[in-house]
Amino acid sequence: MRDVAVIGVGQIQVSEHWERPLREMAVDASLRAVIDGNVDIKDIDLLVVGNMLGEVTDTQAHLGALIAEALGLKNVEAYRVEAACGSGAAAFRTAYMAVAGGFSDLALVVGVEQQTNAFFTDITLGLAMAADGEYEILHGASFLALNALLKRLYMERYKDVKEEELAVFPVIAHENAVNNMYAMYRFPINVEKVLRSPYVAEPIRLFETAPISDGAAAVLLAPAEIAKKYTDTPVIIKASEVATDKIYLAGREDILLPAAIRVSTEKALKRAKVERKDIDFFELHDAYSIMAALSLEASGFAEPGKAPKMAADGAYYLNGDLPILTMGGLKARGHPVGATGVYQIVESVIQLRGDAGKNQVDGAEIGMAQNVGGVATTVITTILKRGD
Amino acid sequence: MRDVAVIGVGQIQVSEHWERPLREMAVDASLRAVIDGNVDIKDIDLLVVGNMLGEVTDTQAHLGALIAEALGLKNVEAYRVEAACGSGAAAFRTAYMAVAGGFSDLALVVGVEQQTNAFFTDITLGLAMAADGEYEILHGASFLALNALLKRLYMERYKDVKEEELAVFPVIAHENAVNNMYAMYRFPINVEKVLRSPYVAEPIRLFETAPISDGAAAVLLAPAEIAKKYTDTPVIIKASEVATDKIYLAGREDILLPAAIRVSTEKALKRAKVERKDIDFFELHDAYSIMAALSLEASGFAEPGKAPKMAADGAYYLNGDLPILTMGGLKARGHPVGATGVYQIVESVIQLRGDAGKNQVDGAEIGMAQNVGGVATTVITTILKRGD
Numbered sequence: 004m005r006d007v008a009v010i011g012v013g014q015i016q017v018s019e020h021w022e023r024p025l026r027e028m029a030v031d032a033s034l035r036a037v038i039d040g041n042v043d044i045k046d047i048d049l050l051v052v053g054n055m056l057g058e059v060t061d062t063q064a065h066l067g068a069l070i071a072e073a074l075g076l077k078n079v080e081a082y083r084v085e086a087a088c089g090s091g092a093a094a095f096r097t098a099y100m101a102v103a104g105g106f107s108d109l110a111l112v113v114g115v116e117q118q119t120n121a122f123f124t125d126i127t128l129g130l131a132m133a134a135d136g137e138y139e140i141l142h143g144a145s146f147l148a149l150n151a152l153l154k155r156l157y158m159e160r161y162k163d164v165k166e167e168e169l170a171v172f173p174v175i176a177h178e179n180a181v182n183n184m185y186a187m188y189r190f191p192i193n194v195e196k197v198l199r200s201p202y203v204a205e206p207i208r209l210f211e212t213a214p215i216s217d218g219a220a221a222v223l224l225a226p227a228e229i230a231k232k233y234t235d236t237p238v239i240i241k242a243s244e245v246a247t248d249k250i251y252l253a254g255r256e257d258i259l260l261p262a263a264i265r266v267s268t269e270k271a272l273k274r275a276k277v278e279r280k281d282i283d284f285f286e287l288h289d290a291y292s293i294m295a296a297l298s299l300e301a302s303g304f305a306e307p308g309k310a311p312k313m314a315a316d317g318a319y320y321l322n323g324d325l326p327i328l329t330m331g332g333l334k335a336r337g338h339p340v341g342a343t344g345v346y347q348i349v350e351s352v353i354q355l356r357g358d359a360g361k362n363q364v365d366g367a368e369i370g371m372a373q374n375v376g377g378v379a380t381t382v383i384t385t386i387l388k389r390g391d
Numbered sequence: 392m393r394d395v396a397v398i399g400v401g402q403i404q405v406s407e408h409w410e411r412p413l414r415e416m417a418v419d420a421s422l423r424a425v426i427d428g429n430v431d432i433k434d435i436d437l438l439v440v441g442n443m444l445g446e447v448t449d450t451q452a453h454l455g456a457l458i459a460e461a462l463g464l465k466n467v468e469a470y471r472v473e474a475a476c477g478s479g480a481a482a483f484r485t486a487y488m489a490v491a492g493g494f495s496d497l498a499l500v501v502g503v504e505q506q507t508n509a510f511f512t513d514i515t516l517g518l519a520m521a522a523d524g525e526y527e528i529l530h531g532a533s534f535l536a537l538n539a540l541l542k543r544l545y546m547e548r549y550k551d552v553k554e555e556e557l558a559v560f561p562v563i564a565h566e567n568a569v570n571n572m573y574a575m576y577r578f579p580i581n582v583e584k585v586l587r588s589p590y591v592a593e594p595i596r597l598f599e600t601a602p603i604s605d606g607a608a609a610v611l612l613a614p615a616e617i618a619k620k621y622t623d624t625p626v627i628i629k630a631s632e633v634a635t636d637k638i639y640l641a642g643r644e645d646i647l648l649p650a651a652i653r654v655s656t657e658k659a660l661k662r663a664k665v666e667r668k669d670i671d672f673f674e675l676h677d678a679y680s681i682m683a684a685l686s687l688e689a690s691g692f693a694e695p696g697k698a699p700k701m702a703a704d705g706a707y708y709l710n711g712d713l714p715i716l717t718m719g720g721l722k723a724r725g726h727p728v729g730a731t732g733v734y735q736i737v738e739s740v741i742q743l744r745g746d747a748g749k750n751q752v753d754g755a756e757i758g759m760a761q762n763v764g765g766v767a768t769t770v771i772t773t774i775l776k777r778g779d
Contacts, residue, residue: 004492004493004494024525055452056446056452057520058444058446058447058517058520059446061524062516062519062520062524062528063520063524063525064443064444064473064475064517064520064521065473065474065475065520065521065522065638065764065765065768065769066473067473067474067481067635067769068474068475068635068636068638068764068765068768068769069523069638071635072635072636072637072638072639072642076635078634078635078636078650078651078654079634079635080632080633080634080635081474081633081635081769082472082473082474082477082478082481082484082485082633082769083472083473083474084470084471084472084473084485085452085453085454085455085470085471085472085473086453086455086456086469086470086471087452087453087456089470090470093455093470096470097470097472097485097488097489100485100488100489100492100494101485101488101492103492103494104392104488104489104491104492104493104494105392105492106392106488106491106492128450129446129452131450132445132446132450132451132452132453133452133453134453135457136449136450136451137412140450244468245468245469245470246466246467246468247455247456247459247460247464247466247467247468247469248456248460248466249460250453250456250457250460251460254460262466263466266466376453376456377453377456380453380456381453381455381456381469381470
């Protein structure tokens, strides 16, 4: 198994791209990665697409071949990987294994999702397909409602947690999105604004939820030993580890300490041979602010029930102990579901290159990205390190 | 990169399983593979699911985690791979790379599809998602209709090809299905019956098409060096190679010699270091009888326009030069789309173990399976060899 580097990244602004077909967004992000990586597009020998909802939103499966063709990649190996909202990082994981194992010398991973041009009811049902159709969704739960159950239980168990502390997560996200030209919501908010926003599924409020949005992000992977051929600033993949949990929440041991988050993080730290204190920033999956807290706690960066307090105390801002959501996270950069995991990796690479501008995490050497499918059902944790 | 062996296989009968949920079929086939492979199910460290239509037929995405949970695989790495009707072999390909690269020591691949419990119109639209939604399907073509265009052009270009020669492919399939207890149609047919069956999309007749059907098949992969721990009859994966073509037919150089079939076959033969004459049988993708002819011709086993004549002359029966569809193929074993590629590999393994009973290909040492997504858009060619 050989070391693998990210040698090119590309992204388009997350937005409501009513007018842009799925494949066109994928091509746009991919070509930006090709230019950034200084590669000859003809040298790409593997394309892995991360996408969740193509069948639902675009009446289109078979995105591997579809996007390969649109990119002009002649007869290339291509397919789609799907793990609900974790599809992006799951696609990254398989491409990483292909390069590490010697099956590919230049792999393109593109995450893409087009949600806004489908009917709202279709999207609600589509996102619910991440949960257990027979045991959960048929009984009336939406995906949002399942997350609301988590928040309710969380507030019940940890009685000293305050709503205004949990509301800091979206505040951090929006603050960091201001300087990210690819973010959907480039304006700051404050705790009062979050707390005054209406419930969308009590006790989750509108400003605690990531938006339905469209976007595409892409990365190019190559063997680390030849990465310098393409770029002066390769970023090395130290780990990309997947774990799953029981898909229906009722079956879990403790839904507030999701096992998939814990196991995926532990596997990744072990594979990367680093400790939590070595992680300079953490791109986590804040689809809802409760998920930000659970990710920090189950990943071992905060004691159970303590992440909101730490957020309120400033630990997760750019100048804090562990910056999170450094480019806006799902809440403010946006959450085009199957693309999100790739956006997280693109943003991590930009941080590790030192190219994050006003959002640069000082001296960032090692970053962690965590993409989640379902209610912490499939979790992919990626650890990246600045190359020498 | 290390050698990888198939150490266990499992399948359920392809049929109209109205009463069986998708996950239940996947579990059934997987447990059969676990028993066949003599493994402790807890040792499985990777699950890759091949499925095309879960969102359409079962309102269910996220099948990796869903099936992992149903199998009791605690916190296992899991996701779904999709390449339309080629999803099964694409899933196999990614699991193969994971084991070869040292990321997995015991991987389970399960292909599963539940088609019959969806509305017929949904299935027609679902299968059309394998083609180009914007350039082909929106204009009224069904997937069947696109294949009918191929047959029409084929009969036009190769004027000496007779309908009764092409009709031999389904005859071979049905003859071989009689002894396969897992096949959907276990009865023989003859050329007259094919030619008297009604057109479903002229010039394709009903008995030239694979049925809408349900099923699941599974294989277990392990490093070849430890395969003997599990089984006396490991089967070695010599190659699993993917190629794609332009998804919309109008863009191709020659739609009767699909480049993805040619390139995938050539890559596989090269990787496996074998020649066509070394292949003892060929499990090809006869979704329509025209596809059987195109597969043989583009793969280089027959001259363009000559495969139907060779079929009529007996070349592809079990006792012919190159047996095909040895357990019934898509036409008679059935074609649960995302499972088909795994069925082909299961059947190939049974042949190479010498366990094919009345359908045994004498002295079978090397077999080839070819799974196709779309109209020869994504093609995965797998070459398997009997272990020592």
